[in-house]
Amino acid sequence: MKKTSDLVKFHQQLNDAFYELEKEEEFPNLFYTAFLSGENTLFQKTVSETKTFHEEWIGTIESYFPSLDKITKDPKSGLKYLQEVVAIEKAKKTNSDSIRHLAANTHLIKEIRDGQVIPKKILTTQAEIQYAIYENRFIKTLVNRLFDFVNNRHELVKNNVESFQTKQFKLTSQFEVRETKVDLGIELKFIEDLENDEVSHYNHELLNRIQSLLKKVNGIRVSLFMEELKNAKPVIPPIMKTSILLKNVDYQNCYNLWLYLDKYNTLNYNVNVTEKNLTFDRYYLRNVYQSALTAFTTVYANQKALEDHYQYLDVTEYKKKSPKFLKKSLSDIMKNPDPFILEDTQINQYFLDQNKMAFSEKLDRFKDESSSYDVALRKALRDTIAITNTLFQDYFDLNDDDEADDIFFSRMVKQDLDAELLRAKDRARIARIIRETKEVDYNNSIRLEKRMLKEIERVNKEISKGLKKRAIDEAKKQAIEERIKLERSNLDKNQETLSGYLEFVSEQKRIITDEARDVTERIKAEEKRIKAEEKKIIELEKKKATIQYNQELRKLKTKQRLEKEKMEKLAKAKIRAEKKRFKDEQLKLEKASKERIRKEKEKVRTQAENKIKTVKKEKSNTME
Known part of the structure; x- marks a missing residue:
C-alpha cells in the first residue's frame, strides 16, 4: 500500500471515537475485563x-x-519407391523388376511378335524423396x-x-x-x-x-x-x-x-x-482489544436483533452415520475386489513384489537341487514362462489333451464342421498373436544380450588398458629390484662407510648427552627461582585484588543509591505529570461541557426568538 496518509487519519479519528465511547459506556470495560481474563x-x-x-x-x-x-x-x-501396374502406353520407364513381374504374370502379355514380347500392362517404379x-x-x-x-x-x-x-x-x-x-x-x-x-x-x-x-x-x-x-x-x-x-x-x-x-x-x-x-506496544495492544470488542459486538448484537427473523428460516436436519468397519480378510478382498476405475493398467507394485518373491524362492530351491547356477536359472525361468503359457492355454482353450482322450466318442457324434472350422481359425489366430508377441519379447531379449556383449567388450578393453598399465608398473618394479641388486653388490664398501659414520654419531651423541645433563640441572635451578618469585607475585596480586574489590563494591553501592534517588525523582515527576494531565483533561472536559451548554442555550434562545417572531407575525396578520 503506497498511500497511507488517509488511513492514518482515519485510524486517529477511530481512536478518538473509541475513547469517547469507552468513557460513556460500561460494556467496553466489562468486555476488556473478561477478554483479558x-x-x-x-x-x-x-x-x-x-x-x-x-x-x-x-x-x-x-x-x-x-x-x-x-x-x-x-x-x-531417403528414397521411397512406389510400384504400380499401368497400361503400356502410360509406362515411362522400366527396370528389372518390370521384367520379373511380367514373367510371373503372363496374362499381362498382349502378344509375341517376331521374338519380341508386347505387354498390355507392365509394372513401373517411381522414386520419391521421403x-x-x-x-x-x-x-x-x-x-x-x-x-x-x-x-x-x-x-x-x-x-x-x-x-x-x-x-x-x-x-x-x-x-x-x-x-x-x-x-x-x-x-x-x-x-x-x-x-x-x-x-x-x-x-x-x-x-x-x-x-x-x-x-x-x-x-x-x-x-x-x-x-x-x-x-x-x-x-x-x-x-x-x-x-x-x-x-x-x-x-x-x-x-x-x-x-x-x-x-x-x-x-x-x-x-x-x-x-x-514484530512486537506490540501498549497503544497497539489497546487497538487490538478494541478490534476484538468490535467483532464480538457486531456479530452478537446483530444475531440478537435478528432472532425473530431467524425462526422463520429453513432448518436442515440430518443424521450422522457411524463409520463402516471392514471385516473382510485379505484373501476375500483379492478374490472379490471392489470395482475401481484406474488409468494405469500396468502391473502394480504389490503383484510385482509377490512374483519376485516367488521367483526368488524357486531359484533358491533349484540351486540346492541342481549342479550349477545356470541349470537352476533355466529351470526357474521355464517354470515362470510355463505359468504364462498355462494361463493362455486355459483362458483361450488351446489345450488339445481332452480332445485326444475323447476322440473315440467324438467320431460317434455328428459334428458341425463349419463351427469347428471357425473355432479352429479363431484358435489359430490367437496362437499367431501369442507367437508374434513372444517373438517381440524374444527380439528384445536378443537386443539385451547384444547390449550385454557390448558391455563385456567395453569392460575387456578397460581390462586390457589395466593390464598394459600393470606391465608398465612391473617394468618399473624390476628396475627398482635391479637397483637393489647393485646396492647389495656394493654392500661391503657401504658397510665400512656406515660403521665410520655410526662411530662419529655415537661420539656426537655422548657429547650432546653431557651438555643436556648440564642444561637440565640449570633449568631445574631456574624453575625453583621462578616458582618462588611467582609465589610472591601471586600474594601481592591477591592483596591488590581484595583492595580493588572493596573499592568496586563501594562504587556500586554509591551508584545504586544514586540510581534509587533518580528513580524516585522520576516517579515523582511522572506522578506530577499525570496529575497535571488529569487536571488538563478535566479542564478540557469542563470547557467542552460549558461550550456545549452555551451552544444549547444559543440554540434554545434562537428557537424561542424564531417562535416569538412567528407569533408576532401571525398577530399582525390577524389584526390587518
Missing part, C-alpha cells in the same frame, strides 16, 4: 521472500541449438519436446519473477462474558511487492533470455521441415542409435539434447527468506 494468543511477523532462478539449462540448450537449426534447414532424406525417415521423425519429436520444456519454464519464471513481502497477524482468544463462552479468532495477511532491484533485474534478464529461446524454438515449429513432417509418426523411446545419429555431428548433438531433456526435469532456484517477529 481468558486465554489470549497474539502473533505478528513479517516474511520477505526472494527467488533467484538458475540459468545453466538455457546455456546448454543454446549450445545445441545451431545443430538443430542446421538440420531443419538441410535435413537428410523426409519422414527415422532420424527426421526423431528431430520432429525433439522439437515438440523442447517447446514444451522451454514453455513450461517460461510460464513458471513469469509467474514467480517478482519478490514479495508477507505481513501476518493472528489473534486467538477463549474467554467468558456473562456466562457465554466465546472462542474468538482474527487473522490478517498482507502481501506486498518487495523492491529488490538486483534480483528483479536478474530475473527479468533471465525471463528475456527464455522468451528469446522460446521464439527460436517456435520458429522451428512453424518451419517447412515441421510442416513436411506434420503427419509423420513421432518416435517412442528407447531411441535407436542409427548410423546417422552416431556419425553425424549435428544429429549426435540433438541426441545429447534429448538425453539432457530426459535428465533435467526440474527448475532449480534459490530462495532467500528473511523472517522477523
Whole structure:
C-alpha cells in the first residue's frame, strides 16, 4: 500500500471515537475485563521472500541449438519407391523388376511378335524423396519436446519473477462474558511487492533470455521441415542409435539434447527468506482489544436483533452415520475386489513384489537341487514362462489333451464342421498373436544380450588398458629390484662407510648427552627461582585484588543509591505529570461541557426568538 496518509487519519479519528465511547459506556470495560481474563494468543511477523532462478539449462540448450537449426534447414532424406501396374502406353520407364513381374504374370502379355514380347500392362517404379525417415521423425519429436520444456519454464519464471513481502497477524482468544463462552479468532495477511532491484533485474534478464529461446524454438515449429513432417509418426523411446545419429555431428548433438531433456526435469532456484517477529506496544495492544470488542459486538448484537427473523428460516436436519468397519480378510478382498476405475493398467507394485518373491524362492530351491547356477536359472525361468503359457492355454482353450482322450466318442457324434472350422481359425489366430508377441519379447531379449556383449567388450578393453598399465608398473618394479641388486653388490664398501659414520654419531651423541645433563640441572635451578618469585607475585596480586574489590563494591553501592534517588525523582515527576494531565483533561472536559451548554442555550434562545417572531407575525396578520 503506497498511500497511507488517509488511513492514518482515519485510524486517529477511530481512536478518538473509541475513547469517547469507552468513557460513556460500561460494556467496553466489562468486555476488556473478561477478554483479558481468558486465554489470549497474539502473533505478528513479517516474511520477505526472494527467488533467484538458475540459468545453466538455457546455456546448454543454446549450445545445441545451431545443430538443430542446421538440420531443419538441410535435413537428410531417403528414397521411397512406389510400384504400380499401368497400361503400356502410360509406362515411362522400366527396370528389372518390370521384367520379373511380367514373367510371373503372363496374362499381362498382349502378344509375341517376331521374338519380341508386347505387354498390355507392365509394372513401373517411381522414386520419391521421403523426409519422414527415422532420424527426421526423431528431430520432429525433439522439437515438440523442447517447446514444451522451454514453455513450461517460461510460464513458471513469469509467474514467480517478482519478490514479495508477507505481513501476518493472528489473534486467538477463549474467554467468558456473562456466562457465554466465546472462542474468538482474527487473522490478517498482507502481501506486498518487495523492491529488490538486483534480483528483479536478474530475473527479468533471465525471463528475456527464455522468451528469446522460446521464439527460436517456435520458429522451428512453424518451419517447412515441421510442416513436411506434420503427419509423420513421432518416435517412442528407447531411441535407436542409427548410423546417422552416431556419425553425424549435428544429429549426435540433438541426441545429447534429448538425453539432457530426459535428465533435467526440474527448475532449480534459490530462495532467500528473511523472517522477523514484530512486537506490540501498549497503544497497539489497546487497538487490538478494541478490534476484538468490535467483532464480538457486531456479530452478537446483530444475531440478537435478528432472532425473530431467524425462526422463520429453513432448518436442515440430518443424521450422522457411524463409520463402516471392514471385516473382510485379505484373501476375500483379492478374490472379490471392489470395482475401481484406474488409468494405469500396468502391473502394480504389490503383484510385482509377490512374483519376485516367488521367483526368488524357486531359484533358491533349484540351486540346492541342481549342479550349477545356470541349470537352476533355466529351470526357474521355464517354470515362470510355463505359468504364462498355462494361463493362455486355459483362458483361450488351446489345450488339445481332452480332445485326444475323447476322440473315440467324438467320431460317434455328428459334428458341425463349419463351427469347428471357425473355432479352429479363431484358435489359430490367437496362437499367431501369442507367437508374434513372444517373438517381440524374444527380439528384445536378443537386443539385451547384444547390449550385454557390448558391455563385456567395453569392460575387456578397460581390462586390457589395466593390464598394459600393470606391465608398465612391473617394468618399473624390476628396475627398482635391479637397483637393489647393485646396492647389495656394493654392500661391503657401504658397510665400512656406515660403521665410520655410526662411530662419529655415537661420539656426537655422548657429547650432546653431557651438555643436556648440564642444561637440565640449570633449568631445574631456574624453575625453583621462578616458582618462588611467582609465589610472591601471586600474594601481592591477591592483596591488590581484595583492595580493588572493596573499592568496586563501594562504587556500586554509591551508584545504586544514586540510581534509587533518580528513580524516585522520576516517579515523582511522572506522578506530577499525570496529575497535571488529569487536571488538563478535566479542564478540557469542563470547557467542552460549558461550550456545549452555551451552544444549547444559543440554540434554545434562537428557537424561542424564531417562535416569538412567528407569533408576532401571525398577530399582525390577524389584526390587518
